[in-house]
Amino acid sequence: MSPSTESSQYALLRQRRFLPFFGVQFLGAANDNLFKFAFTVLVTYQLQLQWLPPSQAGLVIGALFILPFLLFSATSGQLADKLDKARLMRWIKAAEIGIMGLAAGGFVAGNAALLLACVFLMGLHSTLFGPVKYAYLPQHLQPQELTGGNGLVEMGTFVAILLGNLAGGLLIAMPGSGGAWTAMACVALAVAGWALSWAVPPTPATDPGLRVNWNPFTETWRNLRLAYGQVAVFRSLLGISWMWFFGAVFLSQFPAFARDVLHGDAQVASLLLVVFSLGIGAGSLWCERLSRHQVEIGLVPLGAIGMSVFALDLYFASRALPAVPVQTLAQFVAVPAHWRVMVDLALMSLCAGLFSVPMYALIQLRCPPTHRSRIIAANNILNALFIIASALIAGSLLAAGLSIPQVFGVVALLNALVAVYIFLLVPEYLLRFLAFVLTRLVYRFRVQDGGHIPAEGAAILVCNHVSYVDAVLMMAASPRPIRFVMDHRIFATPVLGTLFRWVKAIPIAPRDEDPQAYEAAFDAACRVLDEGELLAIFPEGGITRDGTLGPFKGGIMKILQTHPVPVVPLALQNLWGSFFSRVEGGAAMRRPFRRGLFSPVGLVAGPALPAAGVTPAALQARVAALLAA
CATH class of the missing domain: 3.40.1130.10 (Glycerol-3-phosphate (1)-acyltransferase)
Known part of the structure; x- marks a missing residue:
């Protein structure tokens, strides 16, 4: 079909070429985060394992989940180019049912070792799904629909992350039966995603004659070189990876920021996650309206400026809050100074959505179809490296004596420098911003x-x-x-x-x-x-x-x-x-x-x-x- 360029992005949610795919990726993201957060809470509050102390649980789980992105993204990109993507989705979703079946046993038995193995396997599941997810869109959407479609996907992903975390925390905390309820939820989401994948329309291979290189190291290097050969695309990959670096610093610090700086309880930390996720979702959706139904990379400098401005104001808004006893959610929102913090967080994350969505759309539009999945696999590799780097750099800054607000301020300034560097290397971003x-x-x-x-x-x-x-x-x-x-x-x-x-x-x-x-x-x-x-x-x-x-x-x-x-x-x-x-x-x-x-x-x-x-x-x-x- 040839949809009108004036149709709203929400019209995609009524069409078979988009809705089943959207549902599959939404359920997958929700299940990932329900499982990981429930496991983190289980280790932190219930199991009390000497070999996996609560202070290290989040780090170990996060590292195990991201490891397959480094090892197998290159292979997954080749498979997505070589095979029909709808069929590949069904295979991946069937594997998710098996993984969640193992995880169900781990939750019921309280077996942390089995659950850690499932974390790695779910990371592998997400690694295989990533190139399929973003290479699917340009095969079914018109160029003028790519920004709107990517906006919906980004919004759905962050809402799924939010709902998955909230559901995982609530289910695992149910007295006496938390493990069983969590197990049933994980399996149910996996089955629902697999069932919905059968409604995804056929998506033919873009390079069916491709010979798969099973060596992940040589293929990873080859993918990065392939991406490097297209300047605007490679800079967009770096830009997206930087956005994940930027976001990971804030997401990883929310619990400590809520407790030590804002003096709030666990519900306040959850509120920060809600505000951040909804901001990303709103910015992602807003891209389509601002771009007027085309891939508008002029939004990228606008997003970068907003990310630095509001992150810097978040530093100023939070650095001098008085020390008070731990506040409940109601007490926290009753303080006017805290609203400035939440507004900064909301606008900063909204700008992150404006920053990232056009770059995803540009990559999909300008990559050769035969290599699109492998370029997206290179993006996943870079994302993983930048997320790891964010943890190391944020940890080093905190170890050096910086406060959490100061770390936020440093990241705001780094974001400005990185943005200037990227935009000077690829002036098209600034020129399109001028045109915008x-x-x-x-x-x-x-x-x-x-x-x-x-x-x-x-x-x-x-x-x-x-x-x-x-x-x-x-x-x-x-x-x-x-x-x-x-x-x-x-x-x-x-x-x-x-x-x-x-x-x-x-x-x-x-x-x-x-x-x-x-x-x-x-x-x-x-x-x-x-x-x-x-x-x-x-x-x-x-x-x-x-x-x-x-x-x-x-x-x-x-x-x-x-x-x-x-x-x-x-x-x-x-x-x-x-x-x-x-x-x-x-x-x-x-x-x-x-x-x-x-x-x-x-x-x-x-x-x-x-x-x-x-x-x-x-x-x-x-x-x-x-x-x-």
Whole structure:
């Protein structure tokens, strides 16, 4: 089906291509956390084992669960590329029933050794499911649905983590029968997930001829190198892994933070988990609305800024709270100063959702389908390494004498440094952020028929040239990066010239002015098309001086002679007379906001034209028709 780009992400929850899969992953995440938390509580409060003291139980359980991600993620990525993902889900869910059957015996008998073995096996289960989970979405969702679909999955995952932890703690604490109730819940969730997996639609293998390399070490290295070969994708993997580092520091410190800093009981620690999980869920869902049904990585800098700002304010809000006797939940929420802590935590986690969801969607969109699961496996490996690093670094900071609020402050500053590093390495994030701000604050930007901009493959975009921000607006309308051929004089413009260099725009000069630069521009443009990317040209040759559409020059024909790719006409509407355009008898960028904030502008896309039917006059007529639409 070809769903409307205007449909809500919640419509996916009524469709077979998404709902069964969503249910399977939700139940799996809930079961993981119910099992782990119930086991942690069992060891902490009931078993009292000398060889597994309560102070070490959480660390040991967490380490055992994450170990399979390091050992077997590479293998799981290969299997997800080689096999039908729906069938693989059913096999994984059947294995979960067996694992939870063993765990049920461990809970009933109070056998910690058996439960530790099941922790490792459930980690293996999650390792196998991870690449399937994220590689499934782009096979069933349209590109404009990926942000919404990933937002739902992220929201579901954190809500499942929350509910699993709460249920695990309540069930195992039931007097006399906690083990039995926990055992039944674990098995019931596993059976429900397996039954629901049969409703997941077939999802054919993307590389059925793949020969599986069973050596996890050589394959892990190969996967990391494969991911490293795609700069934007690899930086997104690092960004997601950093988000897990950032979140793991806070999640691991919630119990001690609630007890030693906020002076609250166990219910206060649970409240922090609730606020954090709901914040992540809200941010994940909000991505779809803010992104306007496309993969909008401009949200990533916004999320990064918010994560640092609110984490830093959390440090200031919590560092000077007075020491008081242990407070109940009701007593805690009655103190106004504690609301600032909860608001900071909620907004920080909301921004973490804005930070991570677009990067998941970008990875799914830009990875080659034949290697998508293996790239996602590389992401899982990096996530595991960053989570381990977070535990080591946070532990070292605490051992060095820093307080928990100070650790939060250090992580807030580190987040700012990491974000700047990633965004300078991949300027596309910052440029899309600029486009995001420009199209929502300076202008009220509306895209019509944006689906005509191809989601894959080489193509040339041609557009009228009205202002100095035309390229930025076109970037905001496209789900993919665009390389622009632009008048060399625009690169001398302060700020904008730097931005266009960052985006690797191609400077072109008139042939009679600089023949060498002229030929170099065409060579660069052809290389862009050879790489299967989008190339944008302003055929008028310069920004309009009177607001009318000028004659199109013939440079595009030189490119089409050797690269007969589709040509997509675009028209920017209502930009003439704005701050970034020229005005009658004057220059651009004078009298800021002369049309006020939220000035309405638009971009209209027309159907692609085959190269054989393209002439400069015909293209000009198409763009003129779009301008009048």
